[in-house]
Amino acid sequence: AQSVAQPEDQVNVAEGNPLTVKCTYSVSGNPYLFWYVQYPNRGLQFLLKYITGDNLVKGSYGFEAEFNKSQTSFHLKKPSALVSDSALYFCAVRSEGGGSYIPTFGRGTSLIVHP
Amino acid sequence: DARVTQTPRHKVTEMGQEVTMRCQPILGHNTVFWYRQTMMQGLELLAYFRNRAPLDDSGMPKDRFSAEMPDATLATLKIQPSEPRDSAVYFCASGQGLTEAFFGQGTRLTVV
Numbered sequence: 001a002q003s004v005a006q007p008e009d010q011v012n013v014a015e016g017n018p019l020t021v022k023c024t025y026s027v028s029g030n031p032y033l034f035w036y037v038q039y040p041n042r043g044l045q046f047l048l049k050y051i052t053g054d055n056l057v058k059g060s061y062g063f064e065a066e067f068n069k070s071q072t073s074f075h076l077k078k079p080s081a082l083v084s085d086s087a088l089y090f091c092a093v094r095s096e097g098g099g100s101y102i103p104t105f106g107r108g109t110s111l112i113v114h115p
Numbered sequence: 116d117a118r119v120t121q122t123p124r125h126k127v128t129e130m131g132q133e134v135t136m137r138c139q140p141i142l143g144h145n146t147v148f149w150y151r152q153t154m155m156q157g158l159e160l161l162a163y164f165r166n167r168a169p170l171d172d173s174g175m176p177k178d179r180f181s182a183e184m185p186d187a188t189l190a191t192l193k194i195q196p197s198e199p200r201d202s203a204v205y206f207c208a209s210g211q212g213l214t215e216a217f218f219g220q221g222t223r224l225t226v227v
Contacts, residue, residue, distance in 0.1 A: 051213075
């Protein structure tokens, strides 16, 4: 069975500071990893993904994430946070193992960027 | 700009009434998901279709919920009869293979 853990319910950061939102995963087989963002009263929006290749992937709005196979982590990062980055962030994993293709989502991390 | 379209965006209904939520997946996508989001449970998978065939509905209360894909451009989620505990935001998402899923804006359901 595959799983995703987002250990922090909430992350607080000052505007202009770097931010990190943590995600660890468990799958059988090679992982396909995703980050989504959800603004209030909106659906989830795709930010970035890791399928294969470079461990550092870049996505929308200046976000990036680093795949670490040994630590089974895929943390989301941004060098300089904006107040407008305040939202709910979800990590998700899919795997070829089992052939179900169903993504498993974490419970989400609320990012609050203070002016 | 391709997007997943869900209707209605908001629905208020009385307990016991039937509720139907509709989703138009992105053209060419072969997988469709229905999720329910609540504060307590987060995102829960209700149903999963691939090539219009239901492959997983283990997360769905079978006695009152049903999900169908009558054709490639329409997915439906029905609740009959609805109960107050069904109040939530219901999301439809579509995708292709193992790549990212694209979400609709959701249907906010309130059962009173």
